[in-house]
Amino acid sequence: MLFNKNSRIFKEPYIITALIILSIMLFLAIFAPFITEYKPNATNPRNRLQPPSSEHFLGTDEFGRDVFTRILYGIRASLQVGFSVVILTLIFGVFIGVLSGFYPKLDRIIMRILDGMMAFPGIIIAISLAAIWGGGKINIILALSFAYFPKMARIVRSSVISIKDLEYVESARAVGAGDSYIIFKYILRNAASPILVQATFNFALAILDEAALSFLGVGIMPPAPSLGGMITDARSFMTVAPWLIIAPGLMIIFSVLAFNLLGDGLRDFLDPHLRGKIN
Numbered sequence: 328m329l330f331n332k333n334s335r336i337f338k339e340p341y342i343i344t345a346l347i348i349l350s351i352m353l354f355l356a357i358f359a360p361f362i363t364e365y366k367p368n369a370t371n372p373r374n375r376l377q378p379p380s381s382e383h384f385l386g387t388d389e390f391g392r393d394v395f396t397r398i399l400y401g402i403r404a405s406l407q408v409g410f411s412v413v414i415l416t417l418i419f420g421v422f423i424g425v426l427s428g429f430y431p432k433l434d435r436i437i438m439r440i441l442d443g444m445m446a447f448p449g450i451i452i453a454i455s456l457a458a459i460w461g462g463g464k465i466n467i468i469l470a471l472s473f474a475y476f477p478k479m480a481r482i483v484r485s486s487v488i489s490i491k492d493l494e495y496v497e498s499a500r501a502v503g504a505g506d507s508y509i510i511f512k513y514i515l516r517n518a519a520s521p522i523l524v525q526a527t528f529n530f531a532l533a534i535l536d537e538a539a540l541s542f543l544g545v546g547i548m549p550p551a552p553s554l555g556g557m558i559t560d561a562r563s564f565m566t567v568a569p570w571l572i573i574a575p576g577l578m579i580i581f582s583v584l585a586f587n588l589l590g591d592g593l594r595d596f597l598d599p600h601l602r603g604k605i606n
Contacts, residue, residue: 424483
């Protein structure tokens, strides 16, 4: 099994570093109401643009809102978007990838459609859909999921094609096993590694692109806190209140870094060709 007491997965430095960062982020997101006494949208014009202090750990913004509080809730929003995008991407990407890889007649049709979608950068597709559907968390999740699932589908398809003709799959087919049994019992179980690695990269990309969409004004709509939206609001005050842009920017960097490290660590651990090089 992947996660057992004798596994070396928790000895990989990339994975350990990523899990530490993600644990801190998850703790801050879950316990935000207990960590800070302020509300994320509570304004106090008399305290606007206050520098970091014991009362306001990361200062206040142009409306007197506590920056630290808004970052905590912004992390929560980013993780919610990332998790939702990964789930939807897995559902659609795995389903379409299995159909394409397992049934050659469908492969020709599905792959041509996905090739057309992948001709455009994912962020362009997401921006276009967000502009059509409007901002908001739900629309952003759907837009990013639609933009990401073609790549997941292609990865799943490649894994299915490489696995479906192996001897143990042929043996199962020879004894009368149906397509559904073969897919769930043999193919998906053995394709789990590349799917899991790609899911972690999609999580990082979803956080980054959600921040980009919010920065462009088509993401999570204000006054709801989002890391990208906070950076947008801070552009006019960079010289007088640099903490407004530095704090959310660092959180985006650490978030994306953690998931990329996790993906790299899992890839190195699960890939048998790389495992011998790193052990």
